[in-house]
Amino acid sequence: MNQFIKSQVENNLKKSEECYKADDYKTYNCNKCRDLTFIIKENTATPCECRGLIEAKNILKNSGISEEFRKKTFENYNYSFDTQSLDAFYKAKTYVKNFNEIKNKRNNSILFMGQVGSGKTHLSIAIANNLMDGGIGVIYMPFRDIITKIKQNIMDEEYYRKTINRYKFANVLLIDDLFKGSISKSDINIMFEIINYRYFNNLAMIISSEKRFEELIDIDEALGSRIIEMSKGYLVELRGKKLNYRLYGL
Ligand SMILES: Nc1ncnc2c1ncn2[C@@H]1O[C@H](COP(=O)(O)OP(=O)(O)O)[C@@H](O)[C@H]1O
Ligand SMILES: [Mg+2]
Ligand SMILES: [Zn+2]
Incomplete structure (x- = not known):
């Protein structure tokens, strides 16, 4: 041994x-x-199998967001806020319900797009919490932070490999705020390596992005179309400023 x-x-x-x-x-x-x-x-x-769950929990603990993460649940999501919130909620719940059946298929992911503050991250994390309670490790990847760190350490081959592999091989990957900020060619290349691997190996993703459907395709058609293919039936696009929950009740 x-x-x-x-x-x-x-x-x-x-x-x-x-x-x-x-x-x-x-x-x-x-x-x-x-x-x-x-x-x-x-x-x-x-x-x-439980190693994936332990790793996922450690990542949350080390980034200091475990507590915030646990707070985002289906129970405290207000689905009657808007018909679009209801649709998003319903798709998220259905996704969790079907997860075991679809997890090894190509079409095994969910994508929340659009309006800032409309609960995309909230629902993504609620899904992750549900899966983790069922013993499935969900690796959390806050897009902008991780991409920045990867690029800062680009000369460190070992760090680069280790980090990329964590997101490539994760049982389930939660990408939060995909393509937020100004996007460079190297951002796209890094994400392509991760997402293309997951696409060919049928590894599930939960993705939130402020981009809209067409914008995701415009940024990189190969990448955008893979994500959309993987999320068929679980595509949620939230539209309109009135959906910004942070402004609710003001
Ligand atoms: N329908 C909702 N019910 C309860 N809380 C919500 C709802 N939508 C958003 N929130 C809360 O509003 C804040 C912004 O939501 P968030 O999920 O971060 O938005 P997004 O990721 O779409 O920008 C968070 O604190 C979230 O918990
Ligand atoms: Mg968000
Ligand atoms: Zn075990």
Whole structure:
């Protein structure tokens, strides 16, 4: 067994034994691996599914937004705000309901487009919270921040690979505010590498963007059309300033 994996397994074993001693009624978060994050069979360790969820939670914790993230739910989304809010809410709920059925198909994603402040991020995160509660890791990618960091470290090959791979291989990827700000050719190239990989490997995405349908296509037709193909049936475009919830009740 690889030395690194071995030490991780031993570490986790120790931790779970300590927990066990501390609490006789200990229940595991993951019953498949009993929280070891590896499944050991005949002296070989294969990573357990729950690793994706743990990674997703760590990313949120490290970026300091776990608490904000948990607050965005279906329960506190006001769907009667506007008929467009209702449509967006309905599609988001339907997406969660159908997720297990569609997750390995090409058409397995959801896209929220349009008006600022209309609840696109709120619903995207509500979906992510629901999937995570069901044990599915959703990696959060705030577009502008991540693209900026990637470009700042472009000379660091290892950092670049590691970061890109995290978003390429994520079980489910939430891209928040895709193409916000002024977009350069290299922004498009980075996103193409991630999204094209996900397209060919049928890996689901939850995307929010202030761009409208035509604008997404205009920015890059190959990229835009892939996202739209993956989100058929779950395309939400919110239109009109009256949908800005931040201005509601003023
Ligand atoms: N229909 C709604 N019901 C409850 N809160 C909403 C609704 N729409 C938006 N909000 C809240 O308004 C703020 C802006 O929404 P957000 O999802 O960030 O907008 P967008 O991503 O479309 O710019 C957030 O605090 C969000 O929780
Ligand atoms: Mg947003
Ligand atoms: Zn597990």
